Amino acid sequence: MMDWTDRHCRAFHRVLSRRALLYTEMVTAAALIRGGAHHLLDFDAGEHPVALQLGGSDPAELAAATSLAVERGYAEVNLNVGCPSDRVQSGSFGAILMETPELVARCLRAMADAAGDVPVTMKCRLGVDDQVPEDVLPDLLARMVDAGVGRVTVHARKAWLQGLSPKENREIPPLDHDLVHAMKARFPALHLSINGGIADLDAALAHLDHVDGVMIGRAAYHDPGRLLLQADSRVFGVADPMPDRTAAALAMVPHIEAHLASGGKLGQVTRHMLGLFAGLPGARGWRRMLSDGAARPGARVDVLHAALDQVTDVAA
CATH class of the missing domain: 1.20.120 (Four Helix Bundle (Hemerythrin (Met), subunit A))
Incomplete structure (x- = not known):
């Protein structure tokens, strides 16, 4: 959601829902630690709960960036292991990290050590390229749990790092929601959210029979009234903040x-x-x-x- 979920977008979505967890655009740890771009961490307290989404593959940099996020008061720090863009791949982070699960585990452990009581989470794909999701996904999740991280969001598609654009990677690889549901059954203590191809609250509620959370990105951006205006009452069981x-x-x-x-x-x-x-x-x-x-x-x-x-x- 680069160039989409900026602070103005988050302020607007917070008007529509008081309870939905909002995410920043992806911020690279290198920009924060080597580039000193601390302004990228700016947010208003009224956006809470809001999570910082980090990109990177250097455990020490990610730990330092996590410390900055904790100081700024973020409710969660999330490691992106799902973005398939060429720019992200060239920086050796995002979905390409699924090829090196041991590195992901080191990154997550460093982040968790730096975060204290603030949750560290991960967002990933089912796999990349010719990987077999039924093999690589449970392996990655097991490593994540061993690293001390217990919350994950899985985009229920593989990513093809060569041959498909980021837009095509959101649409062409087939969805496998059942595999994500199976991961919750396999890792019952894991707080697991599902993402990908979920376009309305009815679908979200159906998934909540199998998993702990639902992440909705572009559908919520393009039709925020339909996705968010009743989210608090239908999903969280509290009053909606806006009547219309x-x-x-x-x-x-x-x-x-x-x-x-x-x-x-x-x-x-x-x-x-x-x-x-x-x-x-x-x-x-x-x-x-x-x-x-x-x-x-x-x-x-x-x-x-x-x-x-x-x-x-x-x-x-």
């Missing part, structure tokens, strides 16, 4: 005004809100008005109000 999409949009006004006052641009926030009314009457007008209006120099929050005039809302 219009209320959620208006709840973003203080965040937008604060961002504009600090010299930011309207579109940096509203680009994450374009899918709020997906599938409802006026959704196209909402997107057009919000996108075009936010692109104008000096755009202010009145663009949001004008865009709301284009839609017909429905209650959650």
